Amino acid sequence: xxxxxxxxxxxxxxxxxxxxxxxxxxxxxxxxxxxxxxxxxxxxxxxxxxxxxxxxxxxxxxxxxxxxxxxxxxxxxxxxxxxxxxxxxxxxxxxxxxxxxxxxxxxxxxxxxxxxxxxxxxxxxxxxxxxxxxxxxxxxxxxxxxxxxxxxxxxxxxxxxxxxxxxxxxxxxxxxxxxxxxxxxxxxxxxxxxxxxxxxxxxxxxxxxxxxxxxxxxxxxxxxxxxxxxxxxxxxxxxxxxxxxxxxxxxxxxxxxxxxxxxxxxxxxxxxxxxxxxxxxxxxxxxxxxxxxxxxxxxxxxxxxxxxxxxxxxxxxxxxxxxxxxxxxxxxxxxxxxxxxxxxxxxxxxxxxxxxxxxxxxxxxxxxxxxxxxxxxxxxxxxxxxxxxxxxxxxxxxxxxxxxxxxxxxxxxxxxxxxxxxxxxxx
Amino acid sequence: xxxxxxxxxxxxxxxxxxxxxxxxxxxxxxxxxxxxxxxxxxxxxxxxxxxxxxxxxxxxxxxxxxxxxxxxxxxxxxxxxxxxxxxxxxxxxxxxxxxxxxxxxxxxxxxxxxxxxxxxxxxxxxxxxxxxxxxxxxxxxxxxxxxxxxxxxxxxxxxxxxxxxxxxxxxxxxxxxxxxxxxxxxxxxxxxxxxxxxxxxxxxxxxxxxxxxxxxxxxxxxxxxxxxxxxxxxxxxxxxxxxxxxxxxxxxxxxxxxxxxxxxxxxxxxxxxxxxxxxxxxxxxxxxxxxxxxxxxxxxxxxxxxxxxxxxxxxxxxxxxxxxxxxxxxxxxxxxxxxxxxxxxxxxxxxxxxxxxxxxxxxxxxxxxxxxxxxxxxxxxxxxxxxxxxxxxxxxxxxxxxxxxxxxxxxxxxxxxxxxxxxxxxx
Numbered sequence: 059x060x061x062x063x064x065x066x067x068x069x070x071x072x073x074x075x076x077x078x079x080x081x082x083x084x085x086x087x088x089x090x091x092x093x094x095x096x097x098x099x100x101x102x103x104x105x106x107x108x109x110x111x112x113x114x115x116x117x118x119x120x121x122x123x124x125x126x127x128x129x130x131x132x133x134x135x136x137x138x139x140x141x142x143x144x145x146x147x148x149x150x151x152x153x154x155x156x157x158x159x160x161x162x163x164x165x166x167x168x169x170x171x172x173x174x175x176x177x178x179x180x181x182x183x184x185x186x187x188x189x190x191x192x193x194x195x196x197x198x199x200x201x202x203x204x205x206x207x208x209x210x211x212x213x214x215x216x217x218x219x220x221x222x223x224x225x226x227x228x229x230x231x232x233x234x235x236x237x238x239x240x241x242x243x244x245x246x247x248x249x250x251x252x253x254x255x256x257x258x259x260x261x262x263x264x265x266x267x268x269x270x271x272x273x274x275x276x277x278x279x280x281x282x283x284x285x286x287x288x289x290x291x292x293x294x295x296x297x298x299x300x301x302x303x304x305x306x307x308x309x310x311x312x313x314x315x316x317x318x319x320x321x322x323x324x325x326x327x328x329x330x331x332x333x334x335x336x337x338x339x340x341x342x343x344x345x346x347x348x349x350x351x352x353x354x355x356x357x358x359x360x361x362x363x364x365x366x367x368x369x370x371x372x373x374x375x376x377x378x379x380x381x382x383x384x385x386x387x388x389x390x391x392x393x394x395x396x397x398x399x400x401x402x403x404x405x406x407x408x409x410x411x412x413x414x415x416x417x418x419x420x421x422x423x424x425x426x427x428x429x430x431x432x433x434x435x436x437x438x439x440x441x442x443x444x445x446x447x448x449x450x451x452x453x454x455x456x457x458x459x460x461x462x463x464x465x466x467x468x469x470x471x472x473x474x475x476x477x478x479x480x481x482x483x484x485x
Numbered sequence: 486x487x488x489x490x491x492x493x494x495x496x497x498x499x500x501x502x503x504x505x506x507x508x509x510x511x512x513x514x515x516x517x518x519x520x521x522x523x524x525x526x527x528x529x530x531x532x533x534x535x536x537x538x539x540x541x542x543x544x545x546x547x548x549x550x551x552x553x554x555x556x557x558x559x560x561x562x563x564x565x566x567x568x569x570x571x572x573x574x575x576x577x578x579x580x581x582x583x584x585x586x587x588x589x590x591x592x593x594x595x596x597x598x599x600x601x602x603x604x605x606x607x608x609x610x611x612x613x614x615x616x617x618x619x620x621x622x623x624x625x626x627x628x629x630x631x632x633x634x635x636x637x638x639x640x641x642x643x644x645x646x647x648x649x650x651x652x653x654x655x656x657x658x659x660x661x662x663x664x665x666x667x668x669x670x671x672x673x674x675x676x677x678x679x680x681x682x683x684x685x686x687x688x689x690x691x692x693x694x695x696x697x698x699x700x701x702x703x704x705x706x707x708x709x710x711x712x713x714x715x716x717x718x719x720x721x722x723x724x725x726x727x728x729x730x731x732x733x734x735x736x737x738x739x740x741x742x743x744x745x746x747x748x749x750x751x752x753x754x755x756x757x758x759x760x761x762x763x764x765x766x767x768x769x770x771x772x773x774x775x776x777x778x779x780x781x782x783x784x785x786x787x788x789x790x791x792x793x794x795x796x797x798x799x800x801x802x803x804x805x806x807x808x809x810x811x812x813x814x815x816x817x818x819x820x821x822x823x824x825x826x827x828x829x830x831x832x833x834x835x836x837x838x839x840x841x842x843x844x845x846x847x848x849x850x851x852x853x854x855x856x857x858x859x860x861x862x863x864x865x866x867x868x869x870x871x872x873x874x875x876x877x878x879x880x881x882x883x884x885x886x887x888x889x890x891x892x893x894x895x896x897x898x899x900x901x902x903x904x905x906x907x908x909x910x911x912x
Contacts, residue, residue, distance in 0.1 A: 086699075355778035
């Protein structure tokens, strides 16, 4: 039996959840794992949560008190962001403490730095809760699947947008109504930018790509598009074509480098990711030995995130107990990040076009000139002389598609380029 | 950098797969993990595979040569069964070697013994490949999800039967045709007993239940029914009712003890497990903090199993490098295993009945007397004076259902009790 002292910085919903699990399951952890987890210090802006959790006696408003407490073995950083949180993580490592964090921003932008520091100081740094809530994706990529050369990681990593897209697909809601519903349910912030513009998912796929491909991928490497332009018309068209629309976070290892991006995509209804609905997340991983695997679960919320944080705490505690020196891990490759323009993809393109005989021919001509090959075309009933045309393309160079669309926009009979959405086989 | 010497016992498809991964990715493991994996001894019945793999110089036909080799750090047991394989595992632990095994039979019947020995000798014993091929389910239950009180583990754990049931559901095949197809594709053995009678899945759910609930569950504790009695008529009826039929391996923690069983079940089409088709496996886990999670992937085959074995090898190698003393894990609870008769379930019951006015009344009367409450009843067109009747029940005590069916069988107008299948909400 060994006592492991925990210092928690940040007592929001996740921090409170962590404290509750440790309290509720203390005897189980002692009996099953031989680990006596003890919360010896908590820092937060005010003492309300600490009082409610019976932790008033170890409460402080100054995070330095946690990081500098010689009794604390593991610092749990649950503030978020890259301001004070980064100081906490680095400060803790500097004083020789192990760190467990749920901080996606730090791990997507400063992973090399903090993991390098952890390795230098021989301490552990775990971050399972930074991606996919309670889904054990990081541990799986770092351990069970590490025997594989991973070729592809495709995730639904943002619960807010997945909830919205599910409401649009299942209930025919507009984007605006789906956002309002998500906000009313507490699934979306008043300012939904981080979610709907794809930044949250971009942070997470940067983390997963780094681990899966053992190379440095940071937030700024991720090409990112959000879901603001998705309409219920597109959702209808997707279903008719055998697809649904999901905000995908994609990381692929290609011979020439890493393709990493976040964007809405048409996903075939036959693919397991198409059935991941509501606030659920899932990560589809393809490896050279394991083949296709998928991990699915709740990607957000106090319970799932706290589950992952306490899982990390117990892992660190076991290793403290075993008495070895932590080796740590940093990425060892420096694979190039590929420019999306140079890659190819299939596209769904919807536009409003004057119902004139020559219109279609001139659009087809532009696409052909730009080497964008059309797979299907369908035209929907004209209203007031304007028809809606939907094209799907074969694989085409993305740069060529964008160039062709710039020209299409200038065609007089084209009244509006409504949607351009990638079609993924999710292979 | 540290050299870790591997001794492999059993060079069948999985053993050869392991050797190939170690050869192919040797430089990656060295660079990324700082581990120099070296196959220093292999034992097999003949030297064919060893010669093909370039391992002729370290080949032996006597497994003792591997276990007693002082240079070997980790013994990889890939023979299977509980005969020689158990001697290998125990022999390896006795000589202070770490063990990685894919052996479900040993882990479902002798886990306490071998894990206890490993703990005593301070060596690691890993067995990820024993359940679900390359799916990281054991590591996830032991680590990332260990913060949870797990309440339910429901798996599709046998690829052969899932392939057969998928063919029956999608192509309308009979059981016999589906079995013949599975055998032709190499997914089923000439003697399919272990798969179709549920024994393979029973071994695996015993292992998962032990880990998830931290209590001793062995093969003999698992109530087991196979799929031999499932017909295409049942599959059709299931679909009409909004279900599909899967061979489920279920382990639930109830207030009074552990409910553990393998049987075919109607699974709602809205549940993620219903979409797990072909040779794929999946495990649906519910925990008090994490909520619902599912892990999905290929449950069999040389690649996935070798992926899991090498993942375990690298985990052991990292811990050797870190220099701590392995603590090991054995179950610490002794929860009672519940008798299925005392539990309750919902049932689908199909019978052939003489098309007489009194027939239905007498069946309904028997069910009511036995406290089995009918939820739905449907009667299908009589042929030659015999109709097919399908009942679904509310939750009823299983013993009562079985008693009622014993009486129903004796009713003169009942010509045949064709199918009795559980209906699972998979909650």
